[in-house]
Amino acid sequence: MDHALLILSDGTVFPGKSFGAPAPTLEEMAGAAAHEGREGREGGRSDLSCRLRDIGEVVFNTAMSGYGEVLTDPSYTGQIVVMTYPHAGNYGIDEAWSETGPQEGRSQSARARKVKPAALIVRSLYKGPVPEGRTKLADYLARNSITGLTGVDTRALTLDLRRRGSRNGLVCRPAQGSDLTPEETELALKLLRDFPAMEGRGLIDTVGTASMVHLPASSTSPSALTSTSASTSGAAAGTDQGRHIVFYDCGAKANILREFHDLGCSLTLFPASATAEELLAAGGDAVMISNGPGDPAVLGHQVEQVRKLLGKTPLLGICLGHQIIAEAVGAETFKMKFGHHGVNHPVREEVWQGEREKGRVFVTSQNHGFAVREESLPEGVLVWFRNANDNTVEGLWDERRRIRTAQFHPESAPGPIDSRWIFSAFLEVI
């Protein structure tokens, strides 16, 4: 394994050893950045930098397992993920665990890009055998051209990110030996200065389906949803036969689709470029807005479309979808200091209905760096869920316009399934 380093935008360095794809040198990274910049200018595209490997916003994830789902979750696009649990790789990885939803109409290269984060950082990579039929984490990353960094003091790194906030970083290899030359350090800091901050980045163009996809309720296992350990035997399976959910796909996780499917719903997925008219014309019972990467505040098109849907159809949202709906009703979102990424975030229910016990607390799976500003919520839009650690808004409830949203991930994958009932609660608005 080669010496490699994580460099944060303020110059803090965390040394380690690379696994998976070899870490690039700074000269290679500068060449790739110049190439992407040229292509971006000539192609008239606004943000190609998300396709650059090895550079992105460094975030820590507190899950004890689930690296396979984390690596394939489209919401991690543009981020370098640090796992706080010290060991990674000991159960290998199976392609079938992918959390990436359908990618119809995308180019072959986009579809082949299975791993969404820009790099993975761990304390200690397990190198022993893995169960038959599975791939070693290092081989999986190598096959997908993603660099991993092991031997990193992830505890110190996490404390640093908590104290000073998530910020951009890059993973690189010194051209010689184990340290960077002053020139290499200068180049690294320049690359990081030129790289866009997560606040203000629109990233959904690169994820999700690019053309309409219909997943009928009757099919027992649509090819896009073949694998899951968490949702094959839904407790409430079949109870909502016949519901048709129109799905606004901003980079959906596969398990969200599976959960609706397990409740007997048919789904029609539309790309994030679709219009409100197209979504309504599909004639569904509700429109669901998916999770996805990047800053919700810059998604003008999607916010505008969702605004046009208000009151015309029930609206459901998860994570980015929750944030887009919040923007559409006139509320604001903001960048959190280090976000919530993990599977152990307590959330309290603040609005309840019918027989449900009051004020329940759930341990939830989370992955978000932005949140809804509570003071900006208009009248009639209630806080359905609240984070029990920091009191931030974790879900919205609007009775009049039939809106239900969750900032966290009721579909888990990875994580506990305590809040899985929310999919049934979503369908109560129909």
Ligand SMILES: NC(=O)CC[C@H](N)C(=O)O
């Ligand atoms: N998982 C998600 O949908 C993430 C939403 C958004 N990109 C955030 O970081 O807050």
